[in-house]
Amino acid sequence: MPEHAAARLYWVASYPKSGNTWMRAALTSLRRGGASVDxxxxxxxxxxxxxxxxxxxxxxxxxxxxxxxxxRLRPAVFRDLARAQRTPLLCKAHEAYVRAGDEPLFPADATLGAVYIVRDPRDVAVSIAHHRQWPLARAVDFLCTPGVDMAASRDRMNRQLCQPLGSWSQHVESWIAPDGAAGAFPVRVVRYEAMHDDLSAILEDIAPTLGLNADTAHLAGAVAASRFEQLQRQEIAKGFTERPATMQMFFRTGGVGGWRHTLSPAQAAKIEACHAQWMERLGYR
Structure with missing residues (x-):
């Protein structure tokens, strides 16, 4: 049995290019009383x-x-990380909620809760193509490939470890299905499109899951501090450490539905066929 850990970790989880960084900017401001963020x-x-x-x-x-x-070692690493914290720690995660050896990758005894951000996979494909400098067809295939990983742990030049993703549907199911993360600790599901429509309402809704207080003034400040235009201005002025060297802008458009003008009908149809069940359940059909 794993040694008991102090539950001090909150996860902000998502499939890549689904709004994780935008959410963290808003949460950072909210945790600081609506202050501006770097x-x-x-x-x-x-x-x-x-x-x-x-x-x-x-x-x-x-x-x-x-x-x-x-x-196999990562759950123990997360337990040790949790024990080392005096106050709850907010952590970003792109991995699917998978098993690591004999237990889940994200151990429940180290976890206080999670927010899982989901975005229309057709828009995700477009964003990943720009982020990775891939042809659109490759990005579409990537979202539809079961069991796919990102990075490699033995690559010393990569700052990140191998990240098990699975297909877009596998990733979503792993976090929000009852036999996934949602059955192990509190998980609040947030649609990227809902953030786009009313970020203040979303922050107010998820605040209890992350142990945050959200009064009206703090919410207004967090929304203002994390406006996409504000994040873009900061990136232009001083760069962004998470932006790949081959990418011109990380905060590119932040829009909703741009796939309609970018994906071919065949590419959109492939994503819809691969992910019909979860797109339907999440309101993307």
């Missing part, structure tokens, strides 16, 4: 796949292990 110093900058965090708490370099060996 995009390079956001709460939740500690990412679950951090190689530095793993090497520190595992006591062995990830680059000396196989991906399977790294995954």
């Amino acid at each position: 995009i390079n110093r956001l709460d939740g900058d500690l990412i679950a796949s951090s190689r530095t965090v793993f090497d520190r708490y595992a006591g062995v370099a990830a680059s000396d292990l196989t991906d399977a060996e790294v995954q």
